[in-house]
Amino acid sequence: MKTRVGILGYGNLGRGVECAVSKTSDMELVAVFTRRDPESVKIVSDGVKVDNVANIEEYKDKIDVLIICGGSATDLPKQTPVYAKMFNVIDSFDTHARIPEHFANVDAAAKEGGHIGIISVGWDPGMFSLQRAYANAILPNGKDYTFWGRGVSQGHSDAIRRIPGVKDAKQYTVPVPAALEKVRNGENPELTTREKHTRECYVVLEDGADAEAVRQAIVTMPNYFADYDTTVNFISEEELKANHSGIPHGGQVIRTGSTGWNNENKHVIEYSLKLDSNPEFTSSVLIAYARAAVKLSAEGQTGCKTVFDIAPKYLMDISEADMRAHLL
Amino acid sequence: MKTRVGILGYGNLGRGVECAVSKTSDMELVAVFTRRDPESVKIVSDGVKVDNVANIEEYKDKIDVLIICGGSATDLPKQTPVYAKMFNVIDSFDTHARIPEHFANVDAAAKEGGHIGIISVGWDPGMFSLQRAYANAILPNGKDYTFWGRGVSQGHSDAIRRIPGVKDAKQYTVPVPAALEKVRNGENPELTTREKHTRECYVVLEDGADAEAVRQAIVTMPNYFADYDTTVNFISEEELKANHSGIPHGGQVIRTGSTGWNNENKHVIEYSLKLDSNPEFTSSVLIAYARAAVKLSAEGQTGCKTVFDIAPKYLMDISEADMRAHLL
Numbered sequence: 001m002k003t004r005v006g007i008l009g010y011g012n013l014g015r016g017v018e019c020a021v022s023k024t025s026d027m028e029l030v031a032v033f034t035r036r037d038p039e040s041v042k043i044v045s046d047g048v049k050v051d052n053v054a055n056i057e058e059y060k061d062k063i064d065v066l067i068i069c070g071g072s073a074t075d076l077p078k079q080t081p082v083y084a085k086m087f088n089v090i091d092s093f094d095t096h097a098r099i100p101e102h103f104a105n106v107d108a109a110a111k112e113g114g115h116i117g118i119i120s121v122g123w124d125p126g127m128f129s130l131q132r133a134y135a136n137a138i139l140p141n142g143k144d145y146t147f148w149g150r151g152v153s154q155g156h157s158d159a160i161r162r163i164p165g166v167k168d169a170k171q172y173t174v175p176v177p178a179a180l181e182k183v184r185n186g187e188n189p190e191l192t193t194r195e196k197h198t199r200e201c202y203v204v205l206e207d208g209a210d211a212e213a214v215r216q217a218i219v220t221m222p223n224y225f226a227d228y229d230t231t232v233n234f235i236s237e238e239e240l241k242a243n244h245s246g247i248p249h250g251g252q253v254i255r256t257g258s259t260g261w262n263n264e265n266k267h268v269i270e271y272s273l274k275l276d277s278n279p280e281f282t283s284s285v286l287i288a289y290a291r292a293a294v295k296l297s298a299e300g301q302t303g304c305k306t307v308f309d310i311a312p313k314y315l316m317d318i319s320e321a322d323m324r325a326h327l328l
Numbered sequence: 329m330k331t332r333v334g335i336l337g338y339g340n341l342g343r344g345v346e347c348a349v350s351k352t353s354d355m356e357l358v359a360v361f362t363r364r365d366p367e368s369v370k371i372v373s374d375g376v377k378v379d380n381v382a383n384i385e386e387y388k389d390k391i392d393v394l395i396i397c398g399g400s401a402t403d404l405p406k407q408t409p410v411y412a413k414m415f416n417v418i419d420s421f422d423t424h425a426r427i428p429e430h431f432a433n434v435d436a437a438a439k440e441g442g443h444i445g446i447i448s449v450g451w452d453p454g455m456f457s458l459q460r461a462y463a464n465a466i467l468p469n470g471k472d473y474t475f476w477g478r479g480v481s482q483g484h485s486d487a488i489r490r491i492p493g494v495k496d497a498k499q500y501t502v503p504v505p506a507a508l509e510k511v512r513n514g515e516n517p518e519l520t521t522r523e524k525h526t527r528e529c530y531v532v533l534e535d536g537a538d539a540e541a542v543r544q545a546i547v548t549m550p551n552y553f554a555d556y557d558t559t560v561n562f563i564s565e566e567e568l569k570a571n572h573s574g575i576p577h578g579g580q581v582i583r584t585g586s587t588g589w590n591n592e593n594k595h596v597i598e599y600s601l602k603l604d605s606n607p608e609f610t611s612s613v614l615i616a617y618a619r620a621a622v623k624l625s626a627e628g629q630t631g632c633k634t635v636f637d638i639a640p641k642y643l644m645d646i647s648e649a650d651m652r653a654h655l656l
Contacts, residue, residue, distance in 0.1 A: 016587070019587065019588060019589055020587065023468065023469060024468070044589065096656065099652055099653070099656050100649065100652060100653055103652055120656055125656045127462065127466070129655055129656045130462070130640060131599075132655045133640045133641075133643070133644065133651060133655050134455065134458070134640060134643070136644065136655065137616040137640070137643035137644045138455070138609070138612045138613050138616055138643075139612060140351065140352065141351060184602075259344070259347065259348065259605060259608040259609065259611070259612055260347060260605065260608055261347055261372065264604075265603075265604035265605035265608050266604045267601070267602065267603045267604060267605075267609055268600075268601070268602040268603075269599075269600075269601055270598075270599070270600045270601075270602075271459075271597075271598070271599050271600075272596075272597075272598045272599075272600070273595070273596070273597055273598075274512075274595065274596040274598075275593075275595045275596075276592075276593035276594050276595060277587060277588065277593040277595075280587040280588055280593050281466070281587065281595055283587070284466045284467060284587055285466050288465040288466055306652055306656055307640070307656075308639065308640045308641040308648065308651050308652070308655075308656070309639050309641055309648070310639055311636065311637050311638055311639045312458060312461045312462060312465070312635070312636045313461075313636040313637055315461070315462070315465035315466075316461065316464065316465045320636065320637070321428065323461060323636050324427055324428060324431055324634055324636070325427070325428055327457055327460045327461050327464065327636075328424065328427050328448055328453045328457045328634055328635075328636070
């Protein structure tokens with residue numbers, strides 16, 4: 001029998017999950033839940049129900065795992081604990097500083113409901129976190145570096161769009177090549193924020209807007225841009241559409257460390273992602289962990305889990321013997 | 329209380345484990361076991377017993393985990409099942425084709441003894457296997473590539489040393505840059521053995537040996553060199569010592585795949601290792617999994633495990649809450 005999947009929220013991430021589920025042989029999509037009028041939400045899959053989230057409890061016995069595709073700022077802190085009482089759930093909560101609090105809330109709810117809740121699944125947090133954990137376990141005497149990009153930061157693009165005079169914008173986070181090289185060479189540099197990443201902005205102005213004022217507003221914006229070397233490029237709406245409509249991302253997790261009685265031997269562990277579509281890749285990670293949630297639940301486990309708690313064997317739909325024979 | 333570690337076999341790997349254990353705060357080395365005369369084995373650590381392996385059963389209650397540092401060809405297939413009856417054990421068995429058989433033998437023995445046996449721990453198999461598993465779970469529609477090097481192959485160096493007229497030799501396995509680039513670009517190439525790696529040999533001849541005959545013997549050697557583009561460099565003994573006495577290694581696991589309804593979005597996942605000392609890095613992985621074996625055993629689990637069966641949280645000596653707060 002296939003694992004029955006529900007999706008809550010039909011933005012970029014929900015759409016990615018829909019597509020990824022359709023390509024598995026062990027999962028089927030049962031329903032997409034939305035806060036909007038279900039009639040207004042057109043999904044790709046045939047024969048799959050779109051329902052208002054208000055009716056979600058009716059699906060308690062029709063869904064094995066609910067993939068929650070909301071935002072981390074306001075949606076997930078509320079949604080994941082609520083739905084962990086009814087379903088096995090997965091989310092991609094990515095506000096690093098608030099993970100302990102979110103974990104505690106989801107843990108209590110999932111245990112109350114007798115379900116599994118896996119939080120902070122994706123690539124960072126998620127795959128990058130795994131790499132940090134494995135690399136720290138292996139090379140305790142070392143130093144971690146995480147670089148993001150070249151890729152689109154949705155938060156920074158939104159921040160630019162809120163500036164008066166800006167019609168549309170896209171912001172790329174870009175690692176500084178010299179910093180990357182120092183790290184890869186095992187030089188263990190201390191890097192400031194400015195030394196690690198630059199920010200590249202592509203901005204479409206409203207008619208008559210003051211370009212220099214917009215540029216100043218961007219490069220001096222606290223938290224978002226002030227601590228970075230930021231380049232602002234003004235382009236036409238057509239150019240933005242033609243060259244900047246994708247949502248690529250990626251990055252590197254690097255740990256450099258040493259072994260030997262006198263720390264004489266250096267080692268570099270590097271994990272790198274180059275992604276054409278950030279939401280589709282995140283979706284792919286989400287459904288691998290959705291598979292794990294159902295297996296853990298079938299074993300009688302409950303409560304909140306993260307990628308650190310889950311053995312790799314739970315993520316695949318091939319047997320453990322096949323994994324040993326073909327992947328080990 | 330610290331985890332009490334035993335080491336069986338005191339070659340490069342055993343020495344690496346000794347050093348790595350000394351740098352942890354949660355483990356202590358109790359004894360090194362050898363098939364040689366214990367008096368002849370000088371270890372680095374003070375106050376640690378060197379004993380003949382014939383006496384190992386006396387340590388049944390004095391050791392929490394035994395790290396078996398033998399060779400895969402003849403030692404480990406015999407040793408790991410025998411000692412899994414007495415101890416929690418870890419090995420680095422790396423004959424990929426014989427893993428299913430080794431797993432079955434260790435599983436039966438470990439269950440009989442009520443212990444945990446973790447096999448095939450290191451970087452390949454080991455960390456590279458983990459990367460293959462995670463990447464396959466996330467990108468089911470894709471293709472795997474593993475490159476090794478630039479690094480010293482002990483087996484190939486030994487094969488050269490057996491040729492008449494050769495006094496000493498070192499062989500490096502080197503990935504072909506053009507092949508790596510094609511893979512990283514997502515071109516999904518089909519690569520022959522010759523297209524993936526070249527072999528670089530540094531050979532010291534005996535006095536009066538025929539260099540051209542040695543070169544021919546190397547480059548035509550079946551299995552080891554015949555299928556590769558092999559370069560043979562004749563150098564002096566001093567040069568070999570000065571420039572080729574290390575045991576560096578490394579490599580890349582790359583998976584390229586696509587997502588989207590029409591597979592329109594490409595993704596590249598790459599894991600790369602650059603290691604100054606192959607045995608010391610392998611040792612570092614071994615002790616992380618030794619820690620895991622003791623924790624799994626304390627939970628009442630028994631039987632054979634691989635890296636696929638073990639959640640990352642078991643590998644570290646920090647709390648799960650600290651992992652979530654600092655590494656997620």
